[in-house]
Amino acid sequence: xxxxxxxxxxYNAISPVEREHNRSGPFDLFSRIQKPKVALWFGVVGAxxxxxxxxxVHVAARRTFDSLHVWLMTFLMPATFxxxxxxxxxxxxxxxxxxxxxxxxxxxxxxxxLFMMLAAxxxxxxxxxxxGIRGSLWIIALSIIPLVxxxxxxYDGSLFALLAVTVGALLIWGVHSRGILLPFQRRxx
Numbered sequence: 001x002x003x004x005x006x007x008x009x010x011y012n013a014i015s016p017v018e019r020e021h022n023r024s025g026p027f028d029l030f031s032r033i034q035k036p037k038v039a040l041w042f043g044v045v046g047a048x049x050x051x052x053x054x055x056x057v058h059v060a061a062r063r064t065f066d067s068l069h070v071w072l073m074t075f076l077m078p079a080t081f082x083x084x085x086x087x088x089x090x091x092x093x094x095x096x097x098x099x100x101x102x103x104x105x106x107x108x109x110x111x112x113x114l115f116m117m118l119a120a121x122x123x124x125x126x127x128x129x130x131x132g133i134r135g136s137l138w139i140i141a142l143s144i145i146p147l148v149x150x151x152x153x154x155y156d157g158s159l160f161a162l163l164a165v166t167v168g169a170l171l172i173w174g175v176h177s178r179g180i181l182l183p184f185q186r187r188x189x
Contacts, residue, residue: 046104113143
């Protein structure tokens with residue numbers, strides 16, 4: 001009986017590293033991340049720095065949440081995220097990690113449902129709603145989809161803050177990478 005490597009001599013010409021690199025599957029993305037633990041920690045930092053002020057404002061306001069609180073969150077949440085980003089940039093040099101902003105922004109978008117459910121619990125919604133924990137867990141699971149997080153942020157009052165952080169991060173990334181958002185500028189040759 002002949003093996004595949006005997007029938008296809010080119011198979012042996014591919015190194016095991018190339019074979020592993022060319023393999024695709026659902027977990028192939030994780031093998032391409034530079035340092036997954038560092039990315040996860042920066043995602044957690046991004047999520048906490050953005051969503052904790054939202055939870056604090058909702059707990060302080062309880063059922064008296066109004067437009068003043070929305071304005072407060074619109075400025076406070078991006079400010080704390082920016083502060084955490086600037087602090088995180090100082091630690092990046094120690095870990096040789098290049099995607100700190102992307103990891104932090106992904107943390108904001110992925111954990112949005114959880115923190116908005118925690119914030120809504122203060123005013124009788126979220127985990128305290130009639131559907132209880134089961135309904136909230138469904139919403140948290142669905143919030144992995146960015147459109148659902150966007151819609152939840154509209155009801156939560158944090159939509160402008162979420163848009164400010166997202167657009168701000170894209171602008172910083174575009175200016176940093178030179179020419180993505182500013183194509184009219186010429187790069188020096």
